[in-house]
Amino acid sequence: MKETGMSVAQYVRGIRLSTAARLLLTTPRRHLDIALSCGFESEISFNRSFRKEYECTPGTYRKRGVFQGLRQPLSKPARPD
Numbered sequence: 001m002k003e004t005g006m007s008v009a010q011y012v013r014g015i016r017l018s019t020a021a022r023l024l025l026t027t028p029r030r031h032l033d034i035a036l037s038c039g040f041e042s043e044i045s046f047n048r049s050f051r052k053e054y055e056c057t058p059g060t061y062r063k064r065g066v067f068q069g070l071r072q073p074l075s076k077p078a079r080p081d
Helices: 009-028 031-037 044-055 058-064
Strands: none
Touching: 009 031, 009 044, 009 058, 031 044, 031 058, 044 058
């Protein structure tokens, strides 16, 4: 994707991880439940991806309690009338 400088798979994974990070800080849900609701097939794959993206485990991210490194989905540019 030329807008982001990353592949579609990287972009989608980043958005899913950002959603998971928000849920870690705004809900008491278990890590596994968050992982599954964000499209990861297992807690192991979620933990691996999360650690790579945020350089810490989901548990550590939750304990810090700070929104950090979150990505926003791209929005369509407004079309002129």
